[in-house]
Amino acid sequence: MSDLLERLRGRGWRMTAQRRVVAEVLDGDHVHLTADEVHARAVVRLPEISRATVYNTLGEMVSLGEVIEVSTDRRAKRYDPNAHRPHHHLVCASCGTIRDVHPAGDPMADLPSDERFGFTVSDVEVTYRGICPGCAATG
Amino acid sequence: MSDLLERLRGRGWRMTAQRRVVAEVLDGDHVHLTADEVHARAVVRLPEISRATVYNTLGEMVSLGEVIEVSTDRRAKRYDPNAHRPHHHLVCASCGTIRDVHPAGDPMADLPSDERFGFTVSDVEVTYRGICPGCAATG
DNA sequence: TCCTACAATGGACTAAGTCCAAGTCAAGTG
DNA sequence: CACTTGACTTGGACTTAGTCCATTGTAGGA
Structure with a gap:
């Protein structure tokens, strides 16, 4: 189902409901979302998820090299799950x-x-x- | 003295002490400064200059195409006076x-x-x- | 010199993100 | 399965960089 999720699991990531939802939201859509957009979509599936957790989770996925952070101006950063195909x-x-x-x-x-x-x-x-x-x- | 200043004057820019100082600060140094760094240096010469004015002035220079705005991450934007040589x-x-x-x-x-x-x-x-x-x- | 439209001011406000202390829970151990 | 523990989550306070606006000031033309 989710490639991203599989890769993260394979790296010994502790799996929580929040992380699963964030990974699925990011991977599911091929637009590049902002952290707040990710949060908005995550809340639909897991109403009590906090903004802080979304930021933490995205940050970790970036450090692991599974997701790329794109900041093209002073608006919000956007997150690009397509880290393994150079573009x-x-x-x-x-x-x-x-x-x-x-x-x-x-x-x-x-x-x-x-x-x-x-x-x-x-x-x-x-x-x-x-x-x-x-x-x-x-x- | 200041090429940037000359170009701006030539475009019918209304010249004020504040604008002159901002243009000189920007043009004088070939590092790319943030708006706050520009403000800090401007204050040395013109102690009562406000942050808002620095932002306005930089913004206008960018619209006139005399200065380029560079934002490489979510830190402060930097301003590049070298707008006429592609790089x-x-x-x-x-x-x-x-x-x-x-x-x-x-x-x-x-x-x-x-x-x-x-x-x-x-x-x-x-x-x-x-x-x-x-x-x-x-x- | 006088006018007036353009510019400057500073303080309040905003967006996006970071930090932290306290509470919660995944998953390894016995 | 029950326990334990360190990693994870939470929400609210805080920060940074920047925008907005009503008021006051002034450059430059008549």
Whole structure:
């Protein structure tokens, strides 16, 4: 049923009703939700779940590398369960929706070492910005 | 003296002591400052300047396209006065410092139209993440 | 010099998230 | 199965970064 849940269980995660619900909510939908959206959906199944627990659980899934945190602006962070397939993001500047995209090319290879300033570079993130069809239509 | 100031004046910007100070602070230093850092430096020269004014002024410079807003996480946004030379960013995951980098390649060209989902794509942002030499040294 | 529209102020307010002490419970042990 | 214990959850207080607004000030044109 839930791949994410299986992977987490396999890492010795202590399974609680709250964690199960959070994992299922995240994995079930392929939009990238904010913590509050995850909480809102989790509450439907488990009315007494707290915001703090949702934040904790999402944070742990991020540390375990099972989920990616995407913050494209100062609005809420969004959580992307698709951590195992490399991809980048296309963000609507108006409503904040995020879509996964798979551009050609490897941007990591485009950064020569004399442009690294002694940093240990571990990750690249490419964010395309634009206006989604929905927002373009409604002005 | 200040290129940024000249450009803004040329756009019919009403010049006030506050705006001058904000523009000079931003342009004077080639680190990318947060709004609060800009405010702290502005206060040294003009003690009664308010935080609200700093936010307003930075916001206007961003709308005019003279300054770029960079938000790499949920910490404070940073402001990049180098808006006229295309470049990307290298961010320290530990302390948040940002350096400008100039990778080879054009990531915009790497996004085929069948991966655009009807979006009008106007901008790409590439963010390299890693650990800066300073943070690597101090653990 | 005077006017007035644009700008600055500061304090209240908000959104998103973090922290913590106290209570609860999953799952290993006997 | 009952116990135990350390990990998990809770909710409320707190923080950070930023926005909003009514009031006051002032740049720059007539």
